Amino acid sequence: MSTFVESSDEEARELFRRLTERPADLLRFATAGSVDDGKSTLIGRLLYDSKQVLTDQLEHVEQTSQRMGHDFLDLSLLTDGLRAEREQGITIDVAYRYFATAQRRFIIADTPGHEQYTRNMVTGASTADLAIVLVDARKGVLAQSKRHAFISSLLAIPHVVVCVNKMDLVAYDEAVFDSIVDEFDRFAARLEMSDVTFIPISALHGDNVVERSTAMPWYQGPPLLYHLEHVHIASDRNLIDARFPVQWVIRPPSSSVADYRAYAGQVAGGVMRPGDDVLVLPGGQRSTIAAIDTFEGSVAEAFPPMSVALRLSDEIDVGRGSMIVRPQNQPTVSGRFEALLCWMSERPLDRRRRYVVKHTTRTAIVGGLEVRYRIDVETLHRDERATALELNDLGRVRIELNAPLVFDSYRRNRTTGSLIVIDEATNETVAAGVILDTEVDELEPAPKSERSPNVRWQGTRMTRDRRWRALGHPGATIWFTGLPGAGKSTMAAAVEERLIVAGQSAFLLDGDNLRHGLNGDLGFDEAARRENVRRTAHVAQLIAESGTVALVSLVSPYAADREFAAKLHAGVELEFIEIFVDAPLELCEQRDPKGLYARARAGELAGLTGIGAPYERPEDPDLVLGTLEESVERGVERVLELLAARDILRDAP
Amino acid sequence: MPAATYHLPHLRTLEAEAVHVMREVAAEFERPVLLFSGGKDSIVLLRLAEKAFRPAPFPFAVMHVDTGHNFPEAIEFRDRRIEEIGERLIVASVEDSIRQGRVVEQTGPRASRNALQTVTLLDAIREHGFDAAFGGARRDEERARAKERVLSFRDEFGQWEPQRQRPEVWALYNARIRNGEHARVFPISNWTELDVWQYIAEEQLEVPSIYFAHEREVFERDGMLYAVSPFIEMIDGERAFSATVRYRTVGDMSCTGAVESSAATLEQVVAEIAATEVTERGQTRADDRVSEAAMEDRKRQGYF
Numbered sequence: 036m037s038t039f040v041e042s043s044d045e046e047a048r049e050l051f052r053r054l055t056e057r058p059a060d061l062l063r064f065a066t067a068g069s070v071d072d073g074k075s076t077l078i079g080r081l082l083y084d085s086k087q088v089l090t091d092q093l094e095h096v097e098q099t100s101q102r103m104g105h106d107f108l109d110l111s112l113l114t115d116g117l118r119a120e121r122e123q124g125i126t127i128d129v130a131y132r133y134f135a136t137a138q139r140r141f142i143i144a145d146t147p148g149h150e151q152y153t154r155n156m157v158t159g160a161s162t163a164d165l166a167i168v169l170v171d172a173r174k175g176v177l178a179q180s181k182r183h184a185f186i187s188s189l190l191a192i193p194h195v196v197v198c199v200n201k202m203d204l205v206a207y208d209e210a211v212f213d214s215i216v217d218e219f220d221r222f223a224a225r226l227e228m229s230d231v232t233f234i235p236i237s238a239l240h241g242d243n244v245v246e247r248s249t250a251m252p253w254y255q256g257p258p259l260l261y262h263l264e265h266v267h268i269a270s271d272r273n274l275i276d277a278r279f280p281v282q283w284v285i286r287p288p289s290s291s292v293a294d295y296r297a298y299a300g301q302v303a304g305g306v307m308r309p310g311d312d313v314l315v316l317p318g319g320q321r322s323t324i325a326a327i328d329t330f331e332g333s334v335a336e337a338f339p340p341m342s343v344a345l346r347l348s349d350e351i352d353v354g355r356g357s358m359i360v361r362p363q364n365q366p367t368v369s370g371r372f373e374a375l376l377c378w379m380s381e382r383p384l385d386r387r388r389r390y391v392v393k394h395t396t397r398t399a400i401v402g403g404l405e406v407r408y409r410i411d412v413e414t415l416h417r418d419e420r421a422t423a424l425e426l427n428d429l430g431r432v433r434i435e436l437n438a439p440l441v442f443d444s445y446r447r448n449r450t451t452g453s454l455i456v457i458d459e460a461t462n463e464t465v466a467a468g469v470i471l472d473t474e475v476d477e478l479e480p481a482p483k484s485e486r487s488p489n490v491r492w493q494g495t496r497m498t499r500d501r502r503w504r505a506l507g508h509p510g511a512t513i514w515f516t517g518l519p520g521a522g523k524s525t526m527a528a529a530v531e532e533r534l535i536v537a538g539q540s541a542f543l544l545d546g547d548n549l550r551h552g553l554n555g556d557l558g559f560d561e562a563a564r565r566e567n568v569r570r571t572a573h574v575a576q577l578i579a580e581s582g583t584v585a586l587v588s589l590v591s592p593y594a595a596d597r598e599f600a601a602k603l604h605a606g607v608e609l610e611f612i613e614i615f616v617d618a619p620l621e622l623c624e625q626r627d628p629k630g631l632y633a634r635a636r637a638g639e640l641a642g643l644t645g646i647g648a649p650y651e652r653p654e655d656p657d658l659v660l661g662t663l664e665e666s667v668e669r670g671v672e673r674v675l676e677l678l679a680a681r682d683i684l685r686d687a688p
Numbered sequence: 689m690p691a692a693t694y695h696l697p698h699l700r701t702l703e704a705e706a707v708h709v710m711r712e713v714a715a716e717f718e719r720p721v722l723l724f725s726g727g728k729d730s731i732v733l734l735r736l737a738e739k740a741f742r743p744a745p746f747p748f749a750v751m752h753v754d755t756g757h758n759f760p761e762a763i764e765f766r767d768r769r770i771e772e773i774g775e776r777l778i779v780a781s782v783e784d785s786i787r788q789g790r791v792v793e794q795t796g797p798r799a800s801r802n803a804l805q806t807v808t809l810l811d812a813i814r815e816h817g818f819d820a821a822f823g824g825a826r827r828d829e830e831r832a833r834a835k836e837r838v839l840s841f842r843d844e845f846g847q848w849e850p851q852r853q854r855p856e857v858w859a860l861y862n863a864r865i866r867n868g869e870h871a872r873v874f875p876i877s878n879w880t881e882l883d884v885w886q887y888i889a890e891e892q893l894e895v896p897s898i899y900f901a902h903e904r905e906v907f908e909r910d911g912m913l914y915a916v917s918p919f920i921e922m923i924d925g926e927r928a929f930s931a932t933v934r935y936r937t938v939g940d941m942s943c944t945g946a947v948e949s950s951a952a953t954l955e956q957v958v959a960e961i962a963a964t965e966v967t968e969r970g971q972t973r974a975d976d977r978v979s980e981a982a983m984e985d986r987k988r989q990g991y992f
C-alpha cells in the first residue's frame with residue numbers, strides 16, 4: 036500500500052503557496068524523431084529525472100525491464116503506449132504527456148516519427164511553442180530529420196531544439212556533433228527557422244537531458260530541461276494585431292438580466308481595451324468596446340489566449356463567425372487565397388467531392404481547389420505536375436470559397452491563418468492548412484494592391500514637377516547590391532556625403548538599419564528577403580518622389596526582387612540605378628566587418644548570403660564597382676559621373 | 689511594447705482553452721449535455737460552464753448517471769450544487785435500467801455497477817437526443833487516454849472507433865456528425881490531477897466531504913481500502929476496521945478505494961497531491977486494475 040508524505044499544516048500551506056503563487060507558464064512542445072532515435076527514452080528520461088514518474092508506473096517499468104532481460108531501466112516503457120499499437124498496426128497518433136517543474140508546466144505532444152506520419156507531426160506541432168527534433172549521432176541527419184525540420188518551419192514553431200542523441204555510442208565526440216550541426220544548418224538555411232538550438236545528449240544515460248553531462252566538457256550550452264524551462268516564449272504571441280473571432284453571443288433572457296448582449300470568444304491577437312474603436316468583419320460595422328466581461332467581472336484588457344466576452348456600445352449585427360478588429364489594422368477579407376495543405380485522409384483530394392473549410396469560427400463551402408504543386412518534404416522539390424494530394428502529402432493550393440473568410444497569413448498569426456478542410460460526405464477532417472501571404476510568398480509579383488483593393492491613392496495638389504523645381508534637383512533611387520561585406524554601405528555613405536555637401540538632398544537606406552524597425556519582423560529566408568526588398572523599394576520610391584536621392588544599400592541577392600524594385604520605379608517614371616558592388620567572397624569573408632561570416636562558418640548563423648544562401652549576380656547593372664581593385668574615392672567619382680550623365684545632379688548654384 | 693507583461697499563468701491558459709472548447713461545442717452541436725457526478729473533475733466543468741456562458745443560463749442540460757451505489761455525501765452535494773447554480777439536472781438511473789431489464793445486476797463480492805452505467809448513459813443520450821456530452825476525463829489519468837481527442841466520436845452504438853477519430857489541429861474542432869452519432873467532449877483533457885485541485889482551491893469551489901480526511905469503517909482488499917457498505921460483500925479473511933481516509937475520485941462505493949490520509953483542507957489536499965507518488969487511477973480504481981487494457985476496452989464500449 037502506498038503511503039503519503041505526511042505534511043503538517045504549515046508545510047502544506049507553504050507548498051500550496053509556492054504552487055499557486057509561482058508565475059508558472061505553459062510550454063507545449065512536440066517531439067519528433069525517426070523510429071529508434073530514442074524519442075521514448077528521452078521523454079522517459081525527462082519524466083524520470085524531473086521526478087514525475089510515480090511509484091506504480093515505475094514498478095511497471097522495473098518489472099517489464101527485468102522481463103525483457105535488461106540490466107537497466109528501459110525508460111522508453113513509460114511512454115510505450117504507442118509502440119504497442121504500432122506493433123499491432125492500429126491507430127498511431129499523437130499522445131500527450133504532462134510534467135511540471137518549478138519553472139514551468141509542460142505539455143508534450145509525442146508524435147511517432149515514422150515517415151508515413153507527416154499528418155501526426157502536423158497535428159502535434161500545430162500548437163507547439165517548441166519542437167524537439169531527434170537525430171541519432173551515428174546516423175546523422177536523415178531524410179526524416181529534414182522532414183521534421185521542414186514541418187516545424189511550415190508550422191512556424193518559434194523554437195526548434197535539435198537533440199543529437201546516443202552520443203555515448205560515438206564516444207561523446209565533438210567532431211561528430213559538429214558535423215551534424217553543420218549538415219542540419221545547411222538544410223535549415225533553406226527554411227524559415229528563427230531559433231535553432233543544438234544539444235548533444237544521451238537519453239539512455241541522461242547526459243545533458245536534465246543534468247549537465249560530465250562526458251562532454253566541450254559543450255558549453257545548457258542541458259535540455261534547462262533550455263525548456265528558460266526559452267523565452269512570451270513574445271511569440273502576436274500582441275500587435277487585435278483579432279477577436281466571435282464564437283458565441285451571450286444573451287440572457289430579459290427576465291434575468293435586462294438588455295445584456297456580449298460577444299464571447301478567445302482573443303487571437305493584440306490587446307483589447309474598453310474604449311477601443313473596433314470594426315466588425317466581414318460586415319464592416321464600426322463601434323467601440325464598452326466593456327470586456329468575464330465571470331469575475333469586467334477587466335481592463337484582454338490579450339491572447341484569454342477567453343472573454345466583449346460588449347459593444349452600439350447595437351450592431353454581430354454573430355458567430357464575425358471577427359472584431361481595429362479599424363486601422365485589418366486582416367484580409369476574401370474568399371480566395373492560397374494555402375499549404377497537409378493531406379490527412381486515406382482518401383486523396385478529389386475535386387469532385389464537396390469540401391468545407393473551417394477557419395476561426397467561420398465555415399465556408401469550397402468552390403474551387405486547385406493544386407499548384409506538391410512539395411517533396413525531403414528535397415523541398417516542387418512537383419508542379421501534381422494535381423491531387425494523398426495522405427501525408429504537403430502541397431500548395433489555390434482555394435476559392437463561396438463566402439469570404441477573415442484571415443491573416445499564418446506567419447503573422449497562427450490562429451487567424453490556419454484552417455481545416457472537412458469532407459462533407461464523411462465528416463472527416465481531410466486536411467490542415469496554413470494560409471500564405473500571397474504578396475510575400477508569391478514568386479511572381481502580386482497584382483497591385485490586391486489586399487487593399489478599396490484604398491485609393493490620395494492625390495495632392497503638389498505635382499512632381501513643381502516640387503522638384505522648387506527644390507532645385509530631382510529625386511532618384513540608387514540601388515547598391517552585393518555580398519555582405521562587399522562595401523555597399525561604405526560606397527553609399529560616401530556618395531550620400533558628397534551629395535549633401537553639394538547641397539543636394541540625399542538619404543541612405545541601409546538594409547541593416549531598416550531591419551531594426553520597418554523590417555524588424557522579417558527573417559532571412561527567401562520569402563522574407565523578398566518582402567524586405569519589396570518594402571525597401573517602396574520606401575525608396577517615396578523618398579525619390581519627394582525629390583531626394585535615395586541610396587539603398589541592401590544585399591538583395593535575388594535578381595527577381597531587384598527587378599521588382601526597378602519595375603516599381605519605372606512604373607512611375609522615376610530613375611532607378613542599379614550598382615553592383617562586386618567583391619570576391621574570399622575578400623568579403625576576410626573583411627567580415629560584422630563578424631557574420633565567422634558566425635556562419637561556426638554554424639551559428641544559417642542562411643548567410645554567400646555561405647548558406649545564394650547570391651544572384653546582376654546581369655546588366657548600370658555600374659559595377661570593384662572594391663578589390665579600386666579605391667572608395669575612385670568609386671564615388673564614377674557614381675557621380677553616372678548621376679551627372681543621367682541629369683540627376685543639382686545644377687551648380 | 690511591454691510584451692512580456694501580458695502573462696497568463698498556466699491554469700488560466702488551461703481555463704481559457706477549456707472555455708473555448710465549451711463555446712465551440714455549444715455553438716456547433718444541437719443538443720449538448722454536461723455530465724455531472726459530483727466529483728472533482730465535473731465540479732470544475734460546471735465552473736467552466738459558468739465562465740463560458742454567464743450571465744445567461746447554460747445552453748445545455750446537466751445530467752448524472754446515478755448507479756444507486758454512490759456515496760450519499762456525493763449525492764447530497766450534487767443536488768445542493770445544482771440548486772445553487774440554478775440549472776436543470778437530469779438523473780439517469782442504473783436502478784431503472786435494471787428494473788426495465790436493460791441490464792442484469794452482477795452478483796458476488798466483486799459485483800459492481802460500473803459496467804452497467806454505460807448502458808444507462810447511452811439510453812439516456814438516445815432518449816433525450818443528445819449529440820454531445822461533456823465529460824471531465826483527463827489525458828493524464830491513464831496511458832490509454834494519452835491520445836484521446838478533445839472531441840471523441842461515438843457511432844450510433846456509442847462505440848469508440850480508433851480509426852475514425854479525427855486529427856485535432858490548432859483549436860479547430862470539427863464538430864460534424866451524422867444522425868444518431870454523438871461526441872464526448874473533454875474540455876479539461878490537458879489538465880492534471882494537480883491542476884484540478886489547484887483550480888478548485890483558487891476558485892474556492894466546494895467539493896463533497898469524502899475528498900477530505902475522515903474517519904470511516906473500511907476493509908482491505910487487493911492492497912486497497914474499501915468502505916464498508918451494503919453494496920459490497922466482504923469475503924473470508926477480510927475484516928472491517930476504522931481508519932482515517934479520504935477519496936481521490938468519487939465513484940461507486942463498491943469499486944472506489946480510499947487512501948489513508950490526514951489531508952483535511954484543500955491546501956493539504958493540494959500539498960498531498962503535489963507530493964504523491966502513485967497515480968490516481970492506479971491507486972483507487974479497482975476496475976482499472978483488472979487488465980492493462982481495461983480502459984481501452986471500456987472506451988470502445990462507450991464508457992468514458
Ligand SMILES: Nc1nc2c(ncn2[C@@H]2O[C@H](COP(=O)(O)OP(=O)(O)O)[C@@H](O)[C@H]2O)c(=O)[nH]1
Nearest residue numbers: 070071072073074075076111200201237238239
Ligand atoms: N546507447 C544509447 N542508446 C539509446 C539512447 N537513447 C535511446 N537508446 C536506445 O535506442 C533504442 C530506441 O529507443 P526508443 O526510445 O525506443 O526510440 P523511439 O523509437 O525513438 O521512441 C532503445 O533500445 C534505446 O534503449 C542513447 O542515448 N544511447
